[in-house]
Amino acid sequence: MAGLSLAAMGVASMLDLIAAAGAEQVAMASDDRTGLRAIVAIHSTTLGPSLGGARFRPYRSEHEALVDVLRLARGMTYKHALAGNDLGGGKAVLIEGPAEVDRGRLMASFGRLVDRLGGRYLTAEDVGTTRADMDVIRTVTPHVTGVSEKFGGSGDPSPATAWGVLQAMHAVAERQWDDPSLQGRHVVVAGVGKVGLALAAHLAAHGARVTVADVRPEAAHAAAALGAEVVDPQRAHAVPCDVFAPCALGATLNDQTIPQLACQAVCGAANNQLSTADDGARLAARGILYAPDYVVNAGGVINIADELKGYDHDRAYARIESIRATLSRVFAWADEHAVTPAEAADRLAEQRLAAARRLGPRAESGPPNSSPGFSPGSSPGSSRRA
Numbered sequence: 001m002a003g004l005s006l007a008a009m010g011v012a013s014m015l016d017l018i019a020a021a022g023a024e025q026v027a028m029a030s031d032d033r034t035g036l037r038a039i040v041a042i043h044s045t046t047l048g049p050s051l052g053g054a055r056f057r058p059y060r061s062e063h064e065a066l067v068d069v070l071r072l073a074r075g076m077t078y079k080h081a082l083a084g085n086d087l088g089g090g091k092a093v094l095i096e097g098p099a100e101v102d103r104g105r106l107m108a109s110f111g112r113l114v115d116r117l118g119g120r121y122l123t124a125e126d127v128g129t130t131r132a133d134m135d136v137i138r139t140v141t142p143h144v145t146g147v148s149e150k151f152g153g154s155g156d157p158s159p160a161t162a163w164g165v166l167q168a169m170h171a172v173a174e175r176q177w178d179d180p181s182l183q184g185r186h187v188v189v190a191g192v193g194k195v196g197l198a199l200a201a202h203l204a205a206h207g208a209r210v211t212v213a214d215v216r217p218e219a220a221h222a223a224a225a226l227g228a229e230v231v232d233p234q235r236a237h238a239v240p241c242d243v244f245a246p247c248a249l250g251a252t253l254n255d256q257t258i259p260q261l262a263c264q265a266v267c268g269a270a271n272n273q274l275s276t277a278d279d280g281a282r283l284a285a286r287g288i289l290y291a292p293d294y295v296v297n298a299g300g301v302i303n304i305a306d307e308l309k310g311y312d313h314d315r316a317y318a319r320i321e322s323i324r325a326t327l328s329r330v331f332a333w334a335d336e337h338a339v340t341p342a343e344a345a346d347r348l349a350e351q352r353l354a355a356a357r358r359l360g361p362r363a364e365s366g367p368p369n370s371s372p373g374f375s376p377g378s379s380p381g382s383s384r385r386a
């Protein structure tokens with residue numbers, strides 16, 4: 001998926017950026033009473049209402065925030081399309097400023113912006129926002145997911161994401177070694193936070209040899225309790241292994257690290273693992289199988305999408321298991337068309353979107369009410385400092 005050019009970021013007008021990203025709509029709100037400065041990008045509603053998390057973090061400029069939200073919203077369109085969700089791509093950013101804010105009032109203010117979009121955008125937790133924030137947003141709009149379980153939410157998506165990565169790894173093993181079993185396979189998990197630790201536990205339970213790395217020694221120690229070997233996070237990518245699983249930050253696969261990889265496949269949870277579009281080809285040139293990140297890490301959004309039907313854990317996890325078949329289809333399509341798996345994933349997602357467009361506007365059944373206990377006008381919840 002081609003990203004927005006960084007060169008364009010500095011020079012293009014906001015409207016040019018929106019056009020370049022192919023976004024359907026961008027909504028902005030600024031509220032001096034609550035400190036809200038937010039941008040919502042709806043990239044596509046071709047498959048259904050857009051759903052994506054709300055990021056809360058500082059940005060150097062509004063341009064940078066806009067570029068980020070447009071890029072992330074576009075990524076969600078592709079992720080939902082390949083995950084089989086009847087949802088479109090959307091995302092929100094809340095620009096964190098230096099001033100102290102009342103977090104409850106800020107989130108309620110953001111919730112009202114979401115509400116005004118009438119269900120075309122459903123928000124969720126992301127970097128810098130929490131389930132408690134979603135619970136506040138839920139008091140002013142039904143168009144929120146990832147609320148607490150007591151309100152019908154599906155809880156922390158990380159276990160679902162880890163479960164999906166495990167399914168993806170079976171597809172990788174089948175494609176690479178004609179055997180889906182992970183028994184005896186050596187997997188290096190770089191980043192053992194919420195997803196990486198759960199993944200390491202699944203791998204250990206499946207008889208894999210697990211090596212872990214984390215910049216937080218306590219996280220690495222927690223994984224070591226599973227019987228995993230611990231390595232220096234700076235060198236994790238260079239450890240000889242069967243599968244390297246990036247589960248920390250993005251852009252770890254780049255022109256510096258790819259020549260040092262000593263694995264046969266890359267399959268991990270981290271978003272945006274390829275630093276540039278060329279890195280997919282770099283991996284292929286080295287004979288390393290790359291499992292596209294947004295296919296691999298879709299377990300979380302598949303899980304959260306289930307909330308829209310009234311959350312059912314077993315149904316959600318059964319759908320997450322389909323990641324294995326989806327990834328196998330991506331590998332097969334890549335072989336057949338002599339393209340990288342990253343390109344194949346993009347083309348397959350685009351095919352689903354094009355087919356939906358050919359069928360015409362989707363049946364309008366009204367926006368889903370994702371918060372069963374929604375009560376407009378109730379208390380915006382506890383106030384916390386940003």
Ligand SMILES: NC(=O)c1ccc[n+]([C@@H]2O[C@H](COP(=O)([O-])OP(=O)(O)OC[C@H]3O[C@@H](n4cnc5c(N)ncnc54)[C@H](O)[C@@H]3O)[C@@H](O)[C@H]2O)c1
Nearest residue numbers: 157158161191193194195214215233248269270271297300
């Ligand atoms: N949580 C989800 O459901 C979910 C869903 C989709 C994608 N992802 C992506 O998966 C990745 C992990 O998510 P998470 O929720 O587990 O985050 P997390 O913050 O719980 O864990 C990340 C871990 O990586 C470690 N880390 C940071 N820099 C590192 C480095 N250079 N080397 C090694 N370790 C490093 C951190 O100390 C932390 O323990 C992120 O890229 C996230 O965007 C997560």
